[in-house]
Amino acid sequence: MGSLKKNGGVSGAILSRIATNDQHGENSEYFDGWKSYDKDPFHFSRNPHGVIQMGLAENQLCLDLIKNWIKENPKASICTAEGVHQFSDIANFQDYHGLKEFREAIVKFMGKARGGRVTFDPERVVMSGGATGANETIMFCLADPGDVFLVPSPYYAAFDRDLRWRTGVETIPVHCYSSNNFKLTVEAVEWAYNKAQESNKKVKGLILTNPSNPLGTMLDKDTLENLVRFVTRNNIHLVVDEIYAATVFAGETFVSVAEVVNNADSSEVNVDLIHIVYSLSKDMGLPGFRVGIVYSYNDSVVSCARKMSSFGLVSSQTQLMLASMLSDDRFVENFLIESSRRLGIRHGVFTLGLKKTGITCLTSSAGLFVWMDLRHLLRDRNSFESEIELWRIIINKVKLNVSPGSSFHCTEPGWFRVCFANMDDDTLHVALQRIQDFVSKNNNKIVEKTSDSDQIIQNNNAKKQKWRQGNLRLSFRRLYEDGLSSPGIMSPHSPLLKA
Numbered sequence: 001m002g003s004l005k006k007n008g009g010v011s012g013a014i015l016s017r018i019a020t021n022d023q024h025g026e027n028s029e030y031f032d033g034w035k036s037y038d039k040d041p042f043h044f045s046r047n048p049h050g051v052i053q054m055g056l057a058e059n060q061l062c063l064d065l066i067k068n069w070i071k072e073n074p075k076a077s078i079c080t081a082e083g084v085h086q087f088s089d090i091a092n093f094q095d096y097h098g099l100k101e102f103r104e105a106i107v108k109f110m111g112k113a114r115g116g117r118v119t120f121d122p123e124r125v126v127m128s129g130g131a132t133g134a135n136e137t138i139m140f141c142l143a144d145p146g147d148v149f150l151v152p153s154p155y156y157a158a159f160d161r162d163l164r165w166r167t168g169v170e171t172i173p174v175h176c177y178s179s180n181n182f183k184l185t186v187e188a189v190e191w192a193y194n195k196a197q198e199s200n201k202k203v204k205g206l207i208l209t210n211p212s213n214p215l216g217t218m219l220d221k222d223t224l225e226n227l228v229r230f231v232t233r234n235n236i237h238l239v240v241d242e243i244y245a246a247t248v249f250a251g252e253t254f255v256s257v258a259e260v261v262n263n264a265d266s267s268e269v270n271v272d273l274i275h276i277v278y279s280l281s282k283d284m285g286l287p288g289f290r291v292g293i294v295y296s297y298n299d300s301v302v303s304c305a306r307k308m309s310s311f312g313l314v315s316s317q318t319q320l321m322l323a324s325m326l327s328d329d330r331f332v333e334n335f336l337i338e339s340s341r342r343l344g345i346r347h348g349v350f351t352l353g354l355k356k357t358g359i360t361c362l363t364s365s366a367g368l369f370v371w372m373d374l375r376h377l378l379r380d381r382n383s384f385e386s387e388i389e390l391w392r393i394i395i396n397k398v399k400l401n402v403s404p405g406s407s408f409h410c411t412e413p414g415w416f417r418v419c420f421a422n423m424d425d426d427t428l429h430v431a432l433q434r435i436q437d438f439v440s441k442n443n444n445k446i447v448e449k450t451s452d453s454d455q456i457i458q459n460n461n462a463k464k465q466k467w468r469q470g471n472l473r474l475s476f477r478r479l480y481e482d483g484l485s486s487p488g489i490m491s492p493h494s495p496l497l498k499a
Ligand SMILES: Cc1ncc(COP(=O)(O)O)c(C=O)c1O
Pocket: 057, 129, 130, 131, 132, 133, 156, 209, 213, 241, 243, 279, 280, 281, 287, 291, 292, 498, 499
């Protein structure tokens, strides 16, 4: 038997430039957290000391409502006795426009997810494989290799892959800072735009996530209107990824760019430049269904994106079931209210638990995560190396897989994104307990020293805070010095896909 000749491997010259470049991001050190989790995943009874996954922006809080609906509506699935009569039609359906009833139901849902203040046209709905596919498709429609999209940072880590890897599009960050709560300003966008122009870059657009991943904050109406005017003035595109539209649980009302478009003065807004990316992965907690939407106000973009959608259609079985579920008004209205109520409670429990340990987060009102401030725990407040050191301790010693701010291109070390909606209450409490235990090891020393009198404790509150931070830092330092080993197995999953 002749031997098989292996030629080249991934870096071999026989593969394409796309196949052999690193833009997919999977060789990054940020994978270590996922590897740790995969090697040693937490389970309440089977592996209670394992790593808890807090790096996954999944919404698992309302899956019971969806399961109940499926049980009560067996006709909506074609693989049931009640639904099988539609099997042949649906199994054969492959029109890239999608089922009419699906498009009608999804635009109705998109309107409701935005508080019923806007309506969408089913003829403008283009399907894709999740928002991942939608973001890539819109890049293919709007930009050529080498063209630039501006992206406010910190931003969703997988944008590096989704917007750039296969399209050849480049991104330039618009940096936002903690000094104004990471708020995006038109001035910052303008500055980045001018800088890019000065370096002879062809800027084709600006892409936002609203509500923001990883911040959980929302753009106010004025800023959004000003950004719409800005892109119109400069004749560049605005893509708004609104995948977290219905995860709002507190405070302000979410303002979709669709609202701005609907109410805009046509002399100030060129709607041909406005495009929305959406998906059911977060608002309904269905990332496995791969339901993504490109919604463009530009007819040529709709037409081109639809042709491209052949590469990433939503399965017709999924379309059929969702058409039925999403046109059930009572179910959808109850789901949206209940989902934001549960997210609000979860967020409240988690942030309060953190606060008790002296840890604060950026104030947020949406999303499936918090943006946690651990700057006071860094060995060196100005160094990203310190951030990575602290991150490795959190993974390997505290056994929580959280995501460091640098993976979101944050320019200030010490911020971490922590997901709170991908687990049950009990697991969340274990996670909080681990953080509290870790911190209280240091607090105990303070309590011993000050237990003589409550009065002394009160009088020394300021000192105590200093002590605590000092001790915490010391304790982390001890751990740094323990020498942390990086786990060795390769993850079968793409963390970026799930992030
Ligand atoms: C801002 C943003 N866009 C897109 C995606 C990808 O979503 P999907 O699962 O629908 O592809 C995510 C997932 O985390 C996200 O946070």
